[in-house]
Structure formats: structure tokens, C-alpha cells
Amino acid sequence: MAVVDSSGVNPRPSRTFVGNILSPVLRLLNRRTIPLLAILFIAGLAGAMINMSRLSSDLIQSQAVQSSALYAQAIKEARTLYSNNAIAPLKQVHPDVAVTPEYANLPGAVPLPATxxxxxxxxxxxxxxxxxxxxxxxxxxxxxxQDGGPxxxxxxxxxxYLRxxxxxxxxRFEEFRGRSALRYAExxxxxPSCVACHNTHPDSPKRDWKEGxxxxxxxxxxxxxxxxxxxxTGLRGTFMMLGGLLLLALLGIGIVMSRLRQTSRELELRVAERTAQLRxxxxxxxxEQEKSERLLLNILPEPIAHQLKEGQNNIADGFAEATILFCDLVGFxxxxxRMHPTQLISLLNEIFSQFDRLTEKHGLEKIKTIGDAYMVVGGLPVPRADHAEAIAEMALDMQAEIRRFNQRRRQQCDIRIGINTGPVVAGVIGTKKFIYDLWGDTVNVASRMESHGVEGEIQVTASTYEQLKHRYTFQSRGSITVKDKGEMVTYLxxxxxxxREMVSLTKF
Incomplete structure (x- = not known):
């Protein structure tokens, strides 16, 4: 659906104006884009190289620290295993075995764990x-x-620090013996197994060692x-690859810009043509605006459509009296x-289209269809004194139309109609898929008249009967039980x- 503002002016920017702005922009891009993009690519590549170099340095240091930690752990575990699993069992079996740093000069001696x-x-x-x-x-x-201290x-x-x-x-990472190195200390x-030995050894420089x-x-x-x-070496290969990609990117940009120049020329030639097309x-x-207006009026009553176009968001009006009709196809x-869905929809469309013509004939407002149910109201959105009579005429004509439809289509369709008169609230709510709808107890009772009605008949409430009893004939149905309402007196x-009968009643 085409959209225009209230003044009838197209809100979209003029294509001529866009063309006037776009042409100099394209010319500027043609002259400056490739050098600008080349500078940006080179700056990005340089930044990436610097970042990769920094990350590589961090990775080298991290791996060196982890590797040194593993070496230290392995060496200390080896000393612990030697002390616990070699020296201790050996001393239990052979107490006279010498454990000394001079083990190489003593037959049968073994080195100290520290040695x-x-x-x-x-x-x-x-x-x-x-x-x-x-x-x-x-x-x-x-x-x-000589060499055992720092x-x-x-x-x-x-x-x-470690004490x-x-x-x-x-x-620390520093120069060591002329080479960049990691120095790792634990x-x-x-x-516990070493305390006694260090405190009792005759050459121990300290005799008060404690665990920890x-x-x-x-x-x-x-x-x-x-x-x-x-x-x-790996970074050089990566940088060369990135440099090659940069060259390919710049080549691609050059090709694209060449194509843009050609497109720009073609665009300038088409501006005049597009301007005419825009007009x-x-x-x-x-x-299309007129079509949209007609479509909107086909969906909503004209007064309601005008209120929406003026920007009103919540539209709801109370009506002291209106008459509501619900109709349902019996046996649908x-x-x-037993009928193909396509045929069924065609049948339903034919019936409801004729009902729509009846609403126009009697000046009524169709509210909606729900499945095989049809809802119409008299007396709104523009109040009218004869709303009940108009609905009654609509109901009788609907019965006649169904009879003609059955003869024409050789069907046995029938309808059940319910009518009620009373106060209602009508309006449009929400922001999408607008629908003009009714609310209130009067609507609910009208629906109950249809659902509790008799096949082929028009059931009305006492309030509707009082409006119509001087112009129409009725059959009293007496008191019936209505869901959520209890006992109600209704009429057919x-x-x-x-x-002549109406004239005599009027004189009386």
C-alpha cells in the first residue's frame, strides 16, 4: 500500500536530489579512494605486524617460563625420589653405608641427595x-x-626474594653470557626427611634448620x-603473505574503482531518464494513494479512518443504544x-459477499467474520434512530438470501441469527492490523442469542422485541437458560x- 503524509506529498527524497548529491561524491571517490584505501591497508598491516611481533615475544617468554618450571619440578622430584626410595631403604638395610659428597673416593659409598x-x-x-x-x-x-653461594x-x-x-x-629476562636468556629460580x-641430616652433619654450616x-x-x-x-622466521613468512594479500586487495580495489568510474558515467546518462520516470x-x-484510501475505507468506517489519519491512537466511543446481529452457518x-477446502471457501465467500451487499443496502456496519460467523451492527459509528428496524430487515433478507443460495447451488445450508439491543463501546485498539470492534455486555448477549438460537430462526432479546413489536411479528419462546446470564425471555x-395492521396499532 502506498504511503503519503497528510498533505499528500511523497515523504521519500527526490531521486533528482539524490542524483545531484551522488555524482560529485562518486567523482571524489574516483580521484581519492585508491590512495586512501592503500594508506589504510598499509597502516592496518603495520599495526597487525607490530601486534603479532609483541604476541610472539610474549608467547616465547611464556613458553620459556613454563618449560623451566617443568625442568625444576622434574629435578626436585628426582632428588625426592632418590632420598626417599634409594637412600632411606639403603640405610635401613645397610646402616654402615656411607652417604657423603666424597662417595667417588670411598668404595660402597653413595652421594648425598644434595650432591x-x-x-x-x-x-x-x-x-x-x-x-x-x-x-x-x-x-x-x-x-x-667456592661455587655453592650466589x-x-x-x-x-x-x-x-624467595626467602x-x-x-x-x-x-628475569636478561643478557646472560652474551645471549638473551630466561633466568628462572625456585x-x-x-x-622433613632432610632436617635431621642437615642439623647433625659435621660439615653443616647451620645446625638449627626447621621444616619449611x-x-x-x-x-x-x-x-x-x-x-x-x-x-x-615464521613472522617473516607471515608478513610476506600479508604483503601479498595487500597487493591483491589493492589490485581488486583498482578493478572495482575502474568499474565504478564506468558506472558513474552510466549513472549520469540515466539521471535525466530517471527524473522523467520519477515524475x-x-x-x-x-x-495508488486513492486506492489506499478506498482500501482503508473498506476496512474501517469513514469517521474512524479520518481519526486514525489525524494521528489519534486510542479511538473508543460509547453509544447509548445500538442493535447487534450475529449469524452462524448451521452444519458448517x-x-x-465432505467438501474440498477450495470449494468450501468459494461457497462461504459467495454467501458472505451477498451479506456484505445487504449491509450496504440497509446502511449497517459490518464488524467482522469469524470462521462461519458474521457480525453486523446498526446505530454506529453514526447514530440512527431506526437501528433495530434496519437490523431486523437485514436478518429477514439474510434468510431470503440463504434460500435463494440453496436453490441456486442445490445445497441445504441454513443459518441461525441472534439479535440484541443495548449500550456498547466501539473503537479501534492496538497498533497493527486495525479492526473496528465492539465491547460490552450487549455484544455478549447478542452472541448468546445466536448460539442458543434455533436453526433457521431469528432469536431476539426482550429489549429488541420492545423496539420492533409494532412493525414485526414474533413468536414468544418464553424463558430459556443462557450461559453466564441465567434465565432470559426471548422471542423469534x-x-x-x-x-394496515401497523396503522391500526399506531392509532390504538
Whole structure:
């Protein structure tokens, strides 16, 4: 549906105006886009390279720390296993076995756990060129006085820090022996099995060791130049690939911009043509606006449609008196079981289309159809005094139309009609799929008149009967039980009174 504002002017921007703005923009892009994009791509590539280099450096350091931690854990576990699973059982079986750092000069002697750890560290250092594994302390045994203590600033700093924080590690990345390296240090904690030995050994420099004391430091130094060289080789390959992608991207942009230049020229040639088409489209839009207006009036009553167009959101009016009719096709469910859906809808459309013509004939307002039910009201949205008579005429004509339909289609359809008169509220609510609807007890009772009615008959309430009794004939149905309403006196509208009878009643 075409949309226009209340003034009837198309709210969409003029295509001529868009063309006037677009042409210089395209020319500017043609002149400056490729250099600008090239600069942006190069800046992005440089940023990516810097970031990748930084991430690679962080990754090298992280991996070096993790690897050194694993080395330290393995060395310390080896010393613990040696002490618990070798020395202790050996001393139980052979108490006279000497456990000494001079084990190489004494037949049958074995090394101390610390000696074992030191020699294991030296073996690891020899098998891994550039790597250094050291165990040092500020309380070395006398035979290790020369190289068993801290040798440089890092080792002294590690001893100071780890004595205060024995459960942490001490790490630096620095030049070591002319190479970039990681220096990793952990505290060597005094174990329960070692306390007695260190406190009783004749060469021990300290005799008051306790469990948990920091005996010394285990340091692992690993050169990083090989890691860095491998990473730089990989980065160079990555940077070359990114450079190649940049060149391909710029080539692609050049091709696209060439195509844009051609498109721009074509666009300028078509502006005049589009302007003429726009003028024609505006004329067509006015036609579509009229169609939309007719469609809106076909959905909503004209006064309600005007209120919506003026911007009113909540439309609801109270009416002191109106007459409501509900009609239902009897046996529609059984009919749908033996008829193809397409034929069934065609049949229903034919009936309801004729009912729509009757609403126009009698000046009534169709409210809605629900399945095979039809709802119509008299007396709104524009009040009228004869609303009940108009509904009565509609009901009688509906019965006549169904009879003609059955003869024409050779069907046996029938309808059940219910009518009630009383106050209602009518309006439009919500923001989508507008529908003009009714609310109130009068509506509910009218629906009950239909659902509790008799096949082929028109059942009305006492209020409707009082409006129509002088012009129409009725058959009293007496008191019936109505759902949610209890006992109600109802009547069956059977036809129109003769004019002479109406005149005599009026005189009376």
C-alpha cells in the first residue's frame, strides 16, 4: 500500500536530489579512494605486524617460563625420589653405608641427595649447550664454598626474594653470557626427611634448620635466541603473505574503482531518464494513494479512518443504544468434512459477499467474520434512530438470501441469527492490523442469542422485541437458560406486519 503524509506529498527524497548529491561524491571517490584505501591497508598491516611481533615475544617468554618450571619440578622430584626410595631403604638395610659428597673416593659409598641433585644439574647443563642448572645457597657446605653461594646480582636477588616468598618463583629476562636468556629460580624447601641430616652433619654450616626453611635456590637459565630466530622466521613468512594479500586487495580495489568510474558515467546518462520516470511515478503514486484510501475505507468506517489519519491512537466511543446481529452457518463443520477446502471457501465467500451487499443496502456496519460467523451492527459509528428496524430487515433478507443460495447451488445450508439491543463501546485498539470492534455486555448477549438460537430462526432479546413489536411479528419462546446470564425471555422474529395492521396499532 502506498504511503503519503497528510498533505499528500511523497515523504521519500527526490531521486533528482539524490542524483545531484551522488555524482560529485562518486567523482571524489574516483580521484581519492585508491590512495586512501592503500594508506589504510598499509597502516592496518603495520599495526597487525607490530601486534603479532609483541604476541610472539610474549608467547616465547611464556613458553620459556613454563618449560623451566617443568625442568625444576622434574629435578626436585628426582632428588625426592632418590632420598626417599634409594637412600632411606639403603640405610635401613645397610646402616654402615656411607652417604657423603666424597662417595667417588670411598668404595660402597653413595652421594648425598644434595650432591645427587648438583651432579644431575651439571649433567643436564652439559647435554643442553647454553643451558645452565645451578643449586646454590647462602649456607653452602665447606666443599662448595667456592661455587655453592650466589654468584651475581640475580642470584643474590633471588635468595632475598624467595626467602620472603618461598612459594613463588623469581624470573628475569636478561643478557646472560652474551645471549638473551630466561633466568628462572625456585626456593629449595627443607623437607622433613632432610632436617635431621642437615642439623647433625659435621660439615653443616647451620645446625638449627626447621621444616619449611629455604635451604637454597634451584636456578635454571635458558637461552632464548633459538626460539627468537624460529619465531622471526615464521613472522617473516607471515608478513610476506600479508604483503601479498595487500597487493591483491589493492589490485581488486583498482578493478572495482575502474568499474565504478564506468558506472558513474552510466549513472549520469540515466539521471535525466530517471527524473522523467520519477515524475511519472509521482503521478502513479497519487493513483495508488486513492486506492489506499478506498482500501482503508473498506476496512474501517469513514469517521474512524479520518481519526486514525489525524494521528489519534486510542479511538473508543460509547453509544447509548445500538442493535447487534450475529449469524452462524448451521452444519458448517459437517459441510467442511465432505467438501474440498477450495470449494468450501468459494461457497462461504459467495454467501458472505451477498451479506456484505445487504449491509450496504440497509446502511449497517459490518464488524467482522469469524470462521462461519458474521457480525453486523446498526446505530454506529453514526447514530440512527431506526437501528433495530434496519437490523431486523437485514436478518429477514439474510434468510431470503440463504434460500435463494440453496436453490441456486442445490445445497441445504441454513443459518441461525441472534439479535440484541443495548449500550456498547466501539473503537479501534492496538497498533497493527486495525479492526473496528465492539465491547460490552450487549455484544455478549447478542452472541448468546445466536448460539442458543434455533436453526433457521431469528432469536431476539426482550429489549429488541420492545423496539420492533409494532412493525414485526414474533413468536414468544418464553424463558430459556443462557450461559453466564441465567434465565432470559426471548422471542423469534418471524416477519413483517401488514401495513394496515401497523396503522391500526399506531392509532390504538
Amino acid at each position: 645427587f641433585l648438583i651432579e644431575l644439574s651439571q649433567s643436564i647443563s652439559r647435554q643442553n649447550p647454553g643451558m645452565s642448572v645451578r643449586l646454590y645457597s647462602d649456607y653452602p657446605f665447606r666443599w662448595r664454598q 654468584q651475581d646480582d640475580f642470584e643474590q636477588a633471588a635468595l632475598t 620472603q616468598h618461598p612459594n613463588e618463583t623469581f624470573v 626456593a629449595d624447601i627443607m623437607k 626453611d629455604v635451604r637454597g635456590i634451584l636456578e635454571i637459565t635458558r637461552p632464548l635466541d633459538s626460539f627468537i630466530a624460529q619465531t622471526q 511519472q511515478a509521482n503521478e502513479q503514486l497519487l493513483v 463443520t459437517k459441510l467442511s468434512e 422474529l418471524t416477519g413483517r406486519k401488514a401495513k
